[in-house]
Amino acid sequence: MxxxxxxxxxxxxxxxxxxxxxxxxxxxxxxxxxxxxxxxxxxxxxxxxxxxxxxxxxxxxxxxxxxxxxxxxxxxxxxxxxxxxxxxxxxxxxxxxxxxxxxxxxxxxxxxxxxxxxxxxxxxxxxxxxxxxxxxxxxxxxxxxxxxxxxxxGVILGPHEDVARLPWWLTRISRGGRVLAPGDPSAPLQLVDARDVASFTLDQAARGASGDFLVTGPAGETTYGSWLAACVSATGSGAELVWVDDAFLVEREAGAFVELPLWSPPSEIRDHFWSVPTAKAEAAGLRTRPVAETVHDTWAWLREIPEDKRTYGKTNRHGMDAEKEAAILAAWDARSA
CATH class of the missing domain: 3.40.50.720 (NAD(P)-binding Rossmann-like Domain)
Incomplete structure (x- = not known):
């Protein structure tokens, strides 16, 4: 072709x-x-x-x-x-x-x-x-x-990601230490690897298919906790994920989606974002790899780029400044104590 x-x-x-x-x-x-x-x-x-x-x-x-x-x-x-x-x-x-x-x-x-x-x-x-x-x-x-x-x-991740949501998390977690993990670790995510989007698109084109398809991972495929745990595993950093309550983060003006990539406080909109139907695409042949594989392969690509040469988004700079993260963790520790 x-x-x-x-x-x-x-x-x-x-x-x-x-x-x-x-x-x-x-x-x-x-x-x-x-x-x-x-x-x-x-x-x-x-x-x-x-x-x-x-x-x-x-x-x-x-x-x-x-x-x-x-x-x-x-x-x-x-x-x-x-x-x-x-x-x-x-x-x-x-x-x-x-x-x-x-x-x-x-x-x-x-x-x-x-x-x-x-x-x-x-x-x-x-x-x-x-x-x-x-x-x-x-x-x-x-x-x-x-x-x-x-x-x-839906949300696309994988090697060469230029939106830089996963690259920021991998970079932060690779430094080790206590890492601010936002919200509920059981909160669902629905992600898709760029390579799986590519394969589906080319396969459908080869068949002469037309019409529209929603293409992402299956609903319930992973959670925020599993996603960040895969980042810890891939980097081998031994980072400690410190899960901080959604409301506490909102009070301290933690930025949804951009400052803490892919996190947002509970809402109907969040529920809709992570429950996109994919039955039509799956019936047509969509197959998606495990999220842990995407995380592993993205780290294999990213670690070859010196940290000071990495960029964290074409349109918006993703990620929280270290000073703000430390301040929120300190406040969380004080509240817990």
């Missing part, structure tokens, strides 16, 4: 490229060459997807079986790629997000639910991340002459 990856050097895009090459596919990537090195074995085409001349140069004289778009965030921009590549491939696979589902996470995600209201030609200021992803989906579905495959992942 001939595969074009829009992106291909960053986190999920890189996983798609590496998986496609391992499966024996012929891979072309299209990116600006700024996010990372190309995976050896690809045909790398340099260009900006917002530049029509660059898109035209990409399309000229080339065709593929599938386009996998891992770098689309603005409907108007995605629409230009779709128009230029329509007729050049049989399937356009767009990696969206569960956040595109109308009403999520205030309402639970529903399989085959419509996306938020957003025009297929919307610009970058016409909505937030989830709304714009829904507009991107419409740009693909309405503009591509062929199969439109929409993949809506």
């Amino acid at each position: 001939k595969v074009l990856v829009m992106g291909g050097s960053g986190f999920l895009g890189r996983a798609v490229v590496e998986t496609a090459l391992a499966q024996g596919h012929e891979v072309t990537t299209f990116n600006r060459g700024r996010s990372g090195a190309d995976v050896p074995g690809v045909e790398a085409v340099r260009g900006d997807r917002e530049a029509p001349a660059d898109l035209a140069r990409l399309a000229e004289g080339r065709s593929w079986d599938v386009v996998v778009d891992t770098s689309g965030y603005v409907p108007r921009v995605v629409g230009e790629s779709v128009r230029m590549l329509s007729g050049r491939a049989a399937t356009y696979a767009f990696v969206s997000s569960v956040s595109a589902v109308d009403g999520f996470p205030a309402k639970p995600a529903v399989e085959e639910a419509p996306g938020w209201a957003c025009a297929p030609d919307a610009g970058p200021d016409d909505g937030d991340y989830g709304v714009l992803k829904a507009g991107c989906e419409r740009a693909v579905e309405q503009g591509f002459d062929g199969s439109a495959l929409i993949v809506r992942p």
Whole structure:
């Protein structure tokens, strides 16, 4: 199969490229060459997807079986790629997000639910991340002459993660000592490895599948406690996890999701976030690896990067400052005493 990856050097895009090459596919990537090195074995085409001349140069004289778009965030921009590549491939696979589902996470995600209201030609200021992803989906579905495959992942982790939620936790835990562990260790999480998203997307594209799929790990697959325990095990640091009550953290203005990655206090929204249905994707062949394997492989990648060279998020810097962590732990100790 001939595969074009829009992106291909960053986190999920890189996983798609590496998986496609391992499966024996012929891979072309299209990116600006700024996010990372190309995976050896690809045909790398340099260009900006917002530049029509660059898109035209990409399309000229080339065709593929599938386009996998891992770098689309603005409907108007995605629409230009779709128009230029329509007729050049049989399937356009767009990696969206569960956040595109109308009403999520205030309402639970529903399989085959419509996306938020957003025009297929919307610009970058016409909505937030989830709304714009829904507009991107419409740009693909309405503009591509062929199969439109929409993949809506949940929280993606794994090697090369540039959102840096798991990398921050691994780095903090690798230092050892007493580590602030937030909330209830039995609180559920629902996570998926980028490599499993990549495999599912490519498998569906090879079958000529269309429609939308919610893609994440099965509900109840792991807990926050198991996840952090896997970090302790992978790093071999012997760190002591000190579980601090949700309400206590809220009182001390501990930041949900960003300052303490993937933690938030109990709420209906949290329940919805970690209970995304995946029956349709599983019936179509979705298989996900154990979370502990993802943690282990991410640490194997991360530990080769000097700690002072690690970054903790492209958009938001993830992680709590050491001084604040120490202050909260001291206050927690004093209350317990």
